[in-house]
Amino acid sequence: MTDLELDVVEFVLTAAIYDDNDRFEPDDLPATHRSVFWSDGRIERPVTATQTTASEATGVDRPWEAISGLMFTDYDDFSGTLSLTDRSMAEKWYLDRVDDQRIEENPVLAAHFADERDVDYEHAREHNRPARADRAFVDSLLEEYFDEDEEDEMLDLVDVQTPEDVDLTLNDIVLTAEQEGEIQKIVKAIEHRQYLARIGLREVGKLLFVGPPGTGKTSVARALGQDLGLPVVEVKLSMITSQYLGETAKNVEKTFEVAKRLAPCILFIDEFDFVAKTRSSDEHAAIKRAVNTLLKSIDEVSLVQDEVLLIGATNHPDQLDAAAWRRFDEIVNFPKPDAPMRTDILKVVTREMDIVDFSPKELAELTEGLTGSDLRLVLREAVLEALTEERTTLTQQDLVDAIKDFEERDTLKNLDMIDGDHDALVAGGLGDSHDHGNDL
Ligand SMILES: Nc1ncnc2c1ncn2[C@@H]1O[C@H](COP(=O)(O)OP(=O)(O)OP(=O)(O)O)[C@@H](O)[C@H]1O
Numbered sequence: 001m002t003d004l005e006l007d008v009v010e011f012v013l014t015a016a017i018y019d020d021n022d023r024f025e026p027d028d029l030p031a032t033h034r035s036v037f038w039s040d041g042r043i044e045r046p047v048t049a050t051q052t053t054a055s056e057a058t059g060v061d062r063p064w065e066a067i068s069g070l071m072f073t074d075y076d077d078f079s080g081t082l083s084l085t086d087r088s089m090a091e092k093w094y095l096d097r098v099d100d101q102r103i104e105e106n107p108v109l110a111a112h113f114a115d116e117r118d119v120d121y122e123h124a125r126e127h128n129r130p131a132r133a134d135r136a137f138v139d140s141l142l143e144e145y146f147d148e149d150e151e152d153e154m155l156d157l158v159d160v161q162t163p164e165d166v167d168l169t170l171n172d173i174v175l176t177a178e179q180e181g182e183i184q185k186i187v188k189a190i191e192h193r194q195y196l197a198r199i200g201l202r203e204v205g206k207l208l209f210v211g212p213p214g215t216g217k218t219s220v221a222r223a224l225g226q227d228l229g230l231p232v233v234e235v236k237l238s239m240i241t242s243q244y245l246g247e248t249a250k251n252v253e254k255t256f257e258v259a260k261r262l263a264p265c266i267l268f269i270d271e272f273d274f275v276a277k278t279r280s281s282d283e284h285a286a287i288k289r290a291v292n293t294l295l296k297s298i299d300e301v302s303l304v305q306d307e308v309l310l311i312g313a314t315n316h317p318d319q320l321d322a323a324a325w326r327r328f329d330e331i332v333n334f335p336k337p338d339a340p341m342r343t344d345i346l347k348v349v350t351r352e353m354d355i356v357d358f359s360p361k362e363l364a365e366l367t368e369g370l371t372g373s374d375l376r377l378v379l380r381e382a383v384l385e386a387l388t389e390e391r392t393t394l395t396q397q398d399l400v401d402a403i404k405d406f407e408e409r410d411t412l413k414n415l416d417m418i419d420g421d422h423d424a425l426v427a428g429g430l431g432d433s434h435d436h437g438n439d440l
């Protein structure tokens with residue numbers, strides 16, 4: 001019970017202190033507190049602690065019940081407002097129960113208690129997610145940019161992931177040494193972008209991720225956003241061919257505008273090979289125009305000036321022409337994982353699982369040619385199989401069996417990938433292989 005009590009008191013106290021002092025900005029509120037106060041892209045004063053806001057921010061079902069036993073709290077039935085009748089008593093009560101580390105997770109309180117405790121406001125601010133990365137802020141900005149009729153089309157083209165939406169960090173992804181090096185460089189470049197601007201070094205911050213499907217390109221972009229506290233604006237270039245052809249060039253421009261408004265952010269452009277395809281073939285003029293707009297927009301956007309990190313991704317580097325290549329200043333290779341990497345991936349994806357006689361090394365030897373995505377699917381199959389026998393503990397043998405199943409299914413999948421040539425499927429006589437359902 002005490003924990004819930006503490007969470008609610010902290011929320012009410014933070015709101016009260018925030019309202020008292022104009023120098024506090026939304027960036028000073030902890031992200032969980034802030035999320036309940038957004039309205040039309042703004043956080044207006046006063047920020048009021050009510051049954052509803054307190055419950056959403058803290059996850060406590062009935063916040064008033066949680067704190068009603070305390071001497072210094074009050075509740076207004078009519079407005080649903082939670083308040084503190086004796087602020088100094090509330091502060092003392094709170095300070096008696098928290099350590100410095102907890103206070104530093106809340107910039108408002110870190111500033112307020114800087115004299116009483118060994119806490120640093122600047123440090124707290126730096127580690128608090130900035131307000132412009134909040135889902136609610138991003139949504140209100142998207143609404144502002146794309147009016148109603150266009151919105152559906154734009155939603156096909158652009159998808160913004162905020163740190164709130166992403167449940168994945170770089171620790172969940174097994175990287176090659178080269179990938180780690182490139183990511184370290186880019187993290188440093190973002191950190192020191194003012195220095196780079198000063199010395200006039202502009203050619204940083206455009207990466208191209210190259211590799212087969214399922215090797216972690218999208219995941220790394222999202223995890224990087226999560227780790228850096230930045231929104232990730234995702235664009236699938238094939239979506240450019242959506243029905244309103246005349247609008248596509250304009251939509252590409254808007255995408256870059258949105259990215260610049262959301263900055264600092266990551267702009268992730270998937271299926272980059274699409275650019276090359278349209279330039280070489282006799283595509284519709286509107287698509288060519290859109291692609292030219294895209295290339296021009298890429299030239300004009302900059303990490304150093306606009307704080308937009310551009311990441312392109314492709315499965316078909318062979319299809320990229322010189323015009324596309326030279327727009328990126330680093331190429332990051334996403335190869336299929338080798339045996340040691342597969343071992344590590346298997347360890348990562350099974351972190352939360354119970355597996356008897358687990359030998360990731362042995363499994364890695366059986367999974368030559370499989371990607372990280374494939375390994376995840378193998379695990380999923382093994383888990384579901386075991387569940388059909390009411391088991392939540394797996395065995396090494398379950399995984400070996402799942403690998404065999406996967407390989408049978410993989411034959412199907414690979415044929416399917418011969419550019420949608422379904423005749424090949426029939427001619428291949430796949431009738432005798434058994435289909436294990438979807439080939440995701
Ligand atoms: N190296 C890896 N370590 C851990 N997980 C991985 C790795 N590679 C892929 N995965 C997992 O596989 C799944 C698919 O990866 P992801 O979507 O990032 O691949 P991708 O390279 O973007 O593929 P595509 O080219 O098809 O878009 C994700 O769940 C991801 O976490």
Ligand SMILES: [Mg+2]
Pocket residue numbers: 217218219270313
């Ligand atoms: Mg992807």
